[in-house]
Amino acid sequence: MTINPPYYAVIFTSVKKENAKGYEQMAEKMVTLAKQQPGFIGVESARNEIGVTVSYWQSLEAISLWKQHTQHLIAQELGKNNWYKHYKVRICLVEREYEF
Amino acid sequence: MTINPPYYAVIFTSVKKENAKGYEQMAEKMVTLAKQQPGFIGVESARNEIGVTVSYWQSLEAISLWKQHTQHLIAQELGKNNWYKHYKVRICLVEREYEF
Numbered sequence: 001m002t003i004n005p006p007y008y009a010v011i012f013t014s015v016k017k018e019n020a021k022g023y024e025q026m027a028e029k030m031v032t033l034a035k036q037q038p039g040f041i042g043v044e045s046a047r048n049e050i051g052v053t054v055s056y057w058q059s060l061e062a063i064s065l066w067k068q069h070t071q072h073l074i075a076q077e078l079g080k081n082n083w084y085k086h087y088k089v090r091i092c093l094v095e096r097e098y099e100f
Numbered sequence: 101m102t103i104n105p106p107y108y109a110v111i112f113t114s115v116k117k118e119n120a121k122g123y124e125q126m127a128e129k130m131v132t133l134a135k136q137q138p139g140f141i142g143v144e145s146a147r148n149e150i151g152v153t154v155s156y157w158q159s160l161e162a163i164s165l166w167k168q169h170t171q172h173l174i175a176q177e178l179g180k181n182n183w184y185k186h187y188k189v190r191i192c193l194v195e196r197e198y199e200f
Contacts, residue, residue: 009111011194013144045152046150046152047146048147048148052152052153052154053152054154092193095191095193096191097188097191098188
């Protein structure tokens with residue numbers, strides 16, 4: 001994560017079904033694929049009761065291209081049909097950041 | 101979470117030290133306090149290897165007031181000195197959202 005703001009963040013929060021067979025494998029595959037996308041900066045993720053995954057992108061166009069990626073579209077469909085009770089996606093402009 | 105974009109998100113990612121005594125208690129206290137702040141909308145959080153906490157706010161002013169809250173300042177100091185190996189804060193404008 002070496003880029004300075006402004007850049008974009010996609011906040012993906014989700015609640016999984018109890019039996020989400022095949023989910024972990026697909027999640028790993030999607031991270032691998034996302035990392036190869038143009039404009040990808042990084043991704044951070046954690047899950048307990050809910051999952052919070054934040055991916056970082058150089059532009060809205062990069063986000064849009066990833067959203068329409070064929071393999072990602074398949075994952076999205078499986079997510080809706082098999083894996084998620086609920087999810088929410090927020091497209092955000094990162095304006096400022098600081099760290100310790 | 102009933103507000104429509106634009107609103108603000110604060111993405112807080114952190115790596116905790118192994119022995120973070122008193123952390124859980126303070127984290128709960130901070131969530132309770134944040135919920136009482138003007139302009140607070142909601143918070144979502146998960147932790148495995150890293151922690152990802154996203155809080156949602158109506159304005160930059162609300163975020164700034166919370167950052168300067170006396171109890172929160174104490175927590176921030178304890179965080180730097182006792183609990184975190186590393187953390188990063190990103191202030192973001194939520195431009196668009198959709199859910200399933």
